[in-house]
Amino acid sequence: MVVTGGGPGIMEAAxxxxxxxxxxxxxxxxxxxxxxxxxxxxxxxxxFQFHYFAIRKMHFLLRAxxxxxxxxxxxxxxxxxxxxxxxxxxxxxxxxxxxxxx
Numbered sequence: 001m002v003v004t005g006g007g008p009g010i011m012e013a014a015x016x017x018x019x020x021x022x023x024x025x026x027x028x029x030x031x032x033x034x035x036x037x038x039x040x041x042x043x044x045x046x047x048f049q050f051h052y053f054a055i056r057k058m059h060f061l062l063r064a065x066x067x068x069x070x071x072x073x074x075x076x077x078x079x080x081x082x083x084x085x086x087x088x089x090x091x092x093x094x095x096x097x098x099x100x101x102x
Contacts, residue, residue, distance in 0.1 A: 027046065069099050070100050071100075
């Protein structure tokens with residue numbers, strides 16, 4: 001199962017990879033003014049719209065078997081450092097955290 005933030009770019013690529021092999025994928029999207037909308041490759045019944053960042057991050061981290069982080073913006077950094085802090089303080093399961101990019 002692939003779980004992404006449900007937006008464009010690398011998130012859409014991951015959802016499309018699952019779609020192309022007839023696998024289901026989850027999109028945990030966030031409602032923001034003038035921002036991303038869910039990509040079309042998310043399994044429709046598994047597309048979730050969140051209002052609060054904290055609840056969205058909690059759902060990501062509760063289900064994670066690994067975290068792969070690609071270059072992004074402030075939200076990406078927030079999610080990465082939240083996961084690192086939770087790992088450091090032993091408040092979440094030990095999972096690999098893979099940083100991709102330069």
